Amino acid sequence: xxxxxxxxxxxxxxxxxxxxxxxxxxxxxxxxxxxxxxxxxxxxxxxxxxxxxxxxxxxxxxxxxxxxxxxxxxxxxxxxxxxxxxxxxxxxxxxxxxxxxxxxxxxxxxxxxxxxxxxxxxxxxxxxxxxxxxxxxxxxxxxxxxxxxxxxxxxxxxxxxxxxxxxxxxxxxxxxxxxxxxxxxxxxxxxxxxxxxxxxxxxxxxxxxxxxxxxxxxxxxxxxxxxxxxxxxxxxxxxxxxxxxxxxxxxxxxxxxxxxxxxxxxxxxxxxxxxxxxxxxxxxxxxxxxxxxxxxxxxxxxxxxxxxxxxxxxxxxxxxxxxxxxxxxxxxxxxxxxxxxxxxxxxxxxxxxxxxxxxxxxx
Numbered sequence: 001x002x003x004x005x006x007x008x009x010x011x012x013x014x015x016x017x018x019x020x021x022x023x024x025x026x027x028x029x030x031x032x033x034x035x036x037x038x039x040x041x042x043x044x045x046x047x048x049x050x051x052x053x054x055x056x057x058x059x060x061x062x063x064x065x066x067x068x069x070x071x072x073x074x075x076x077x078x079x080x081x082x083x084x085x086x087x088x089x090x091x092x093x094x095x096x097x098x099x100x101x102x103x104x105x106x107x108x109x110x111x112x113x114x115x116x117x118x119x120x121x122x123x124x125x126x127x128x129x130x131x132x133x134x135x136x137x138x139x140x141x142x143x144x145x146x147x148x149x150x151x152x153x154x155x156x157x158x159x160x161x162x163x164x165x166x167x168x169x170x171x172x173x174x175x176x177x178x179x180x181x182x183x184x185x186x187x188x189x190x191x192x193x194x195x196x197x198x199x200x201x202x203x204x205x206x207x208x209x210x211x212x213x214x215x216x217x218x219x220x221x222x223x224x225x226x227x228x229x230x231x232x233x234x235x236x237x238x239x240x241x242x243x244x245x246x247x248x249x250x251x252x253x254x255x256x257x258x259x260x261x262x263x264x265x266x267x268x269x270x271x272x273x274x275x276x277x278x279x280x281x282x283x284x285x286x287x288x289x290x291x292x293x294x295x296x297x298x299x300x301x302x303x304x305x306x307x308x309x310x311x312x313x314x315x316x317x318x319x320x321x322x323x324x325x326x327x328x329x330x331x332x333x334x335x336x337x338x339x340x341x342x343x344x345x346x347x348x349x350x351x352x353x354x355x356x357x358x359x360x361x362x363x
Contacts, residue, residue, distance in 0.1 A: 042271075045169070045270055045271050047168075048167070048168040048169045048269075048270065049169070049270040049277065049287060051167070051168050052167045052168065052169065052197075052236065052269075052270070052277040053277055053285045053286075053287065054285075055163075055164055055165070055166075055167065055197075055198070056198065056234060056235075056236075056277050056278065056279035056285040057279060057283065057284065057285040058164060059099070059133070059164065059165075059198065059233075059234050059279060060233050060234060060279040060280065060281070060283040060284075060285065061283050062133060062136050062137060063075040063076060063077070063133075063233065063234075063283075064222075064283060065136055066132070066133065066136060067222050072219075072221060073221035073222060073223060074218075074219060074220065074221065074222070075217055075222040075233070075281065076094075076098060076200045076201070076202070076217055076218045076219075076233070077098040077099070077131075077132035077133045078094065078098070078132070078218075078219060079093060079094065079097040079098060079126065079130065079131065079132060080130070080132075081093060081097065081125050081126065081130070082094055082097075082346060083345055083346075085347070087347055089349075090346075090347040090348070090349040091119075091349050092204075092346070092348075092349050093126075094200065094202045094218060094219075094346075095194075095199040095200055095202045095240070096120065096194040096195060096196040096198075096199060096200075096237075097120070097126050097130075097131055097195075097196075098131060098132060098133050098200055099131050099132075099133035099134055099137075099162075099164075099165050099196060100128065100131055100134075100162060100165040100191070100194070100195040100196035101127075101128050101157055101158060101159075101160040101162050101165070101191075101195045101196075102118070102120065102121040102122045102126065102127045102128060102154065102157035102158045102160075102195050103118055103119075103120030103121060103126070103158070103192065103193050103194040103195035103196070104116075104118045104120070104121060104158050104188065104192060104193065105118055105119065105120055105181070105182060105186060105188060105192075105193035105194055106118055106119035106120065106181065109124060110123060110124060115158070116151060116154050116155070116158075120193070120194050120195050121154065121157070121158065121195075122144075122145050122146050122153070122154040122157045122158075123146060123149070123154060125146065126195070127142070127144060127145060127146060127154070127157045128141075128142040128157055128160060128162070128195075129141060129142040129143060129144040129145075129146075130144070131195075134162075137164055138162070142157070142160075145157060158192075158195075165191065165195070165196045165197060165198060166191045166197050167190075167191070167197040167198070167236060167269060167277070169269035169270055170189045170190050170191050170197040170236075170237075170238075170269060171189055171269075172189065173185075173186040173187065173188060173189070173190070173193070174238055174241055174242070174266040174267070175266075182194070182241070183241050183266075190237040190238065194237065196237070197236065197237055198234050198235065198236060198237060199234065199235055199236075199237045199240040200217075200218060200233070200234050201216045201217055201218060201231070201232040201233060201234065201235070201334060202216060202218040203215050203216030203218065203327075203334045203335060204216070204218065204344070204346070204348075205341065206348040207348060208348050208349070209347065209348060210347070210348055211343055211344060211345065211346065211347060211348070212343075212344050212346045212347070212348050213341035213342060213343055213344065214336075214341060214342045214343075214344050215334075215335050215336060215337070215341050216231075216232075216334060216335065216336055217231060217232075217233055217281055217336065219342065219344045219346070220336065220342050222281060224336070224339050224342070225281050225336050225339070226336065226338060226339050227333065227336075228280065228281035228282040229280055229281075229282045229284070230280065230331060230332055230333050231280060231281045231332075231333055231334075231335075231336060232278055232279075232280060232281075232332055232333070232334055233278075233279045233280050233281050233283075234278070234279045235276060235277070235278040235279070236268075236269060236276045236277050236278070238266060238268065238269055238276065239268070239276025239277070239278065239290065241266060242266040242268075242274060242276065242290065243290060243327065243334075270287070272289075274289055274290055275287060275288065275289045275290070276288065276290065278332065280332075286331070288331065288332060289330075290329055290332070
């Protein structure tokens, strides 16, 4: 029995999609994507933040291991280059060089513009073989490619994927700070620029050309940190620079507090401004907001301020010289007061009173 071709065509036409049906399906899929995409992005952000929290906690825990074997009882591993400098031309190091890979930031530090001449690189003496926390984490450590000036090895040092020292969300340099290096000038992540996504709390005070005093866990026995659950040990580097993203101008707001401003907003790596991952001397880690929001109109401009508490300044310190050096917020502090400051062998480089962070080239 033969089959009518027209019936076959009719059956086929019924089994397919019409143009309208196809457009409806596409519209539904697009709607679902628009609904689900933000949730997926939030989930991805949350996973990256969890990884950073885990890194911070592991780094703080490793510091406790380091401290147990250190003759000075220091928890933040101090790079030997900090103490082997020309006293007439010192540089302030310590925030990043305790762990990580070779950085390529400040490529002209040793002359020229070659990234291998970076201030944070192997040739400058800060390769992964020299960073004192690395051997505690990576068995066998790393070869020192500075010996023999092995350029291939130096390049290799800049490409290491050391996950513990790399925040998954560390993918941009901030804009809007008042210093030009990394902030504003660099297109690199903190991990590539400094060799480390994280910064140690190296809060120091002192005068240019003189010995500096530790007002933090850096170059201080951990047993002499009176409030370990509040005192910052390490933090995401973008949070460190956000803390510094203000002009050094203060106004006294009574005897127990000051407001600092004006501020430039630096976005966090995890989607929320002024909120960063930090670890503390007692080895716990938090995702923490560092600013208490506030604003006021002054001279026709709306300025935003962060609230900070001022407590007793160290004996003999003039307020006009050391304003804004003591920084605290809800659940955290940079300083180690009421414990006294500790004199260190580190010489204050450059000009001014307080080097709060490295590489501050005024923009």
